[in-house]
Amino acid sequence: MKAAVCTSLDGYESLEIMDVDIPTPKANQVLIRVQASALNFADSLIVKGKYQVKPPLPFSPGLECAGVIEQVGSDVTNFKVGDRVMAILDWGGFAEYAVAAEHDVFPIADNLDFTTAAAIPVAYGTSHHGLRMKAGLKKGETLVVHGAAGGVGLTAVEIGKRVGATVIATAGGAEKLAICKEHGADHLIDYRDGGVREKIKELTDGLGAHVAYDPVGGDLFTETLRSTRQDGRILVVGFASGDIPQIPANIMMVKNITCIGYHWGAYRTLDPDSLRTSFAELMGWIEDGSLKPHVSMTFGLDNIKEAYAALVGRKSTGKVVVTL
Structure with a gap:
């Protein structure tokens, strides 16, 4: 699969687009075919080794995504292949496939496009x-x-x-x-x-x-x-x-x-039920039109450095999303 890969902690300028293996989900994880992944300020820190989560090199950044479930682990009970979802990730969203723990995955309505959905979780x-x-x-x-x-x-x-x-x-x-x-x-x-x-x-x-x-x-x-x-x-x-x-x-x-x-992010382990309660009300507001997420810029994966530059340079409003 194609992915944006961080091979050294020198910032987003050193990211490389590479072919890497598709990850294999563990028993409690799902494999998502990523359609869109949003940028966050933390993504500019993680590629410098300055974020609280420090993945081993090499890795793909990206803390949230939206897409379609391609595979489910043996212990997963709430999702199936083909479900449209958004997910919170430790890292790995800027790639064609990503794995996420079941408790970090949330269903999205059929009428919600993936670009908008990717801008929601974080x-x-x-x-x-x-x-x-x-x-x-x-x-x-x-x-x-x-x-x-x-x-x-x-x-x-x-x-x-x-x-x-x-x-x-x-x-x-x-x-x-x-x-x-x-x-x-x-x-x-x-x-x-x-x-x-x-x-x-x-x-x-x-x-x-x-x-x-x-x-x-x-x-x-x-x-x-x-x-x-x-x-x-x-x-x-x-x-x-x-x-x-x-x-x-x-x-x-x-x-x-x-x-x-x-x-x-700590509530993913401190109190995941509170996140589910939060997302239930939040998604209800989005689905009834009370909230309308604002995505100001989209970039293809090959242009991820430009996406980072827009975010870090404060050229964007709302969310910046990378589409795959």
């Missing part, structure tokens, strides 16, 4: 589970989303609106803010103009937001901490800025703020 899974089950976002609350035009941020905007929250989106530039508005954001802040803290306060009558969703870190986290209301919650999702902030405990104490460290 980004939508992260935002839905995080906002609903970790941060406890409720109807009528105010949600701030940083990096709101990105692959994860835009899903948080959509889910926040679907829950019934007032959503304040921060992003860099008018074009990205327009995407946030299109996907439901009530208020827009261009962080490049500065004054994020003051603008959030102004939009919330001086009280601050109930919940903040932060995949960016750095200076924006500091702005967030100081513009979250008493008894608010901050969901720490990632550090796309490259700057990991240190949290002043005194501010947390005085304002009764809860800072929630959140690594969604």
